[in-house]
Amino acid sequence: MDRTVVRVVPSAKRKDRFYVDLDSGESLTVTTAQVADFGLRPGRTFDEAEFALLTDSASLTAAKGKALEALARRPLSRREVTDRLDRKGVREDIVEETADWLERLGYVNDEEYAGQIVRHYASKGYGAGRVREELARRGVAREYWEDALRQMPDTADAVDRFLRLKLRGEPDRKEKKRVADALLRRGFSWEEIRSAMERWEMERWENGSE
Numbered sequence: 001m002d003r004t005v006v007r008v009v010p011s012a013k014r015k016d017r018f019y020v021d022l023d024s025g026e027s028l029t030v031t032t033a034q035v036a037d038f039g040l041r042p043g044r045t046f047d048e049a050e051f052a053l054l055t056d057s058a059s060l061t062a063a064k065g066k067a068l069e070a071l072a073r074r075p076l077s078r079r080e081v082t083d084r085l086d087r088k089g090v091r092e093d094i095v096e097e098t099a100d101w102l103e104r105l106g107y108v109n110d111e112e113y114a115g116q117i118v119r120h121y122a123s124k125g126y127g128a129g130r131v132r133e134e135l136a137r138r139g140v141a142r143e144y145w146e147d148a149l150r151q152m153p154d155t156a157d158a159v160d161r162f163l164r165l166k167l168r169g170e171p172d173r174k175e176k177k178r179v180a181d182a183l184l185r186r187g188f189s190w191e192e193i194r195s196a197m198e199r200w201e202m203e204r205w206e207n208g209s210e
Contacts, residue, residue, distance in 0.1 A: 001024070001048065002045050002046065002048075003022045003023060003024045003045065003046045003051050004022065004023045004043065004044065004045045005020060005021070005022055005023075005040055005043065005045075005046075006021045006022060006023055007021045007042055008020050008021075008040050008041060008042065011029075016031050016032050017029055017030070018030050018032070018035055018040070020040055028055065028058045029058060030054075030058050030061070034054070034057055034061070038050075038053075038054050038057075056094070059090065059091065059094050060094050060097060060098065062090075063085055063090045063094050063095065063097075064101060064102075066085060066088060067081050067084070067098055067099075067102060067107075068102075068107070070084055071107055071108070075112075075113050075116060076138075077138050077139045077140045078099050078103065078108050078110055078139070078141070079138075079139025079140075080138060081098070081102060082095050082099050083139065110140050110141045110144050111144045111147070111148075113138075113140055114140045114147075115151055117134050117135055117140065117148070118131050118148045118152055121187075122158075125158045125186065126158075126186050127155055127158070127159075127183075127186055127187030127188035127189070127192065128149055128152060128155070128189075129184075129187035129188065129189065130186055130187025131149065131152065131187060132145065132149075132187070133187065155188060155192055156192070156199075159192055159193065160196055160200070162179075162182075162183060162186075163179065163196055163197070163200045164200070166179045166182070167179055167200060180197070183196075
């Protein structure tokens with residue numbers, strides 16, 4: 001089915017955007033470059049092949065814009081970007097092309113993003129287990145996990161500080177278990193927690209023997 005452009009109207013909000021209405025009742029949002037490249041003007045008629053090229057170009061531009069808006073708010077993994085575009089109904093091939101484009105420009109970089117996640121959660125006193133959960137939740141490619149996790153500082157100080165803050169006086173077994181469970185939820189291993197408990201007990205004994 002051929003389609004004919006009825007009107008081309010500039011956007012009042014964005015200088016580089018135009019709204020194109022067609023006699024089929026369809027509307028497209030295009031850029032200034034697309035207006036020029038496709039000769040968009042009232043009376044311009046498109047056959048099926050030409051219209052497919054136009055809609056693909058417009059869809060790709062829109063997908064790139066949505067992705068860049070999301071990335072302006074915070075870093076995202078490739079999967080987070082593709083999931084967002086997929087939820088907005090963007091066609092799969094355009095989603096992948098947009099993600100490839102973002103990676104080529106460096107706006108999406110799972111390797112750097114993995115390091116940011118590790119440093120952020122380590123600075124907040126979380127263990128490697130919690131960091132792995134975040135890497136998985138954010139869809140960071142697994143090939144970057146281990147190198148990023150090597151950036152984590154020694155966890156002993158973080159666990160020790162947590163125990164000193166939470167265990168006061170003469171805590172009973174129930175209280176110690178509650179604190180240990182809290183450390184598990186923060187991503188520390190049983191081995192790390194047990195070693196820290198032993199250090200805490202020794203420190204308490206030494207302070208009590210002075």
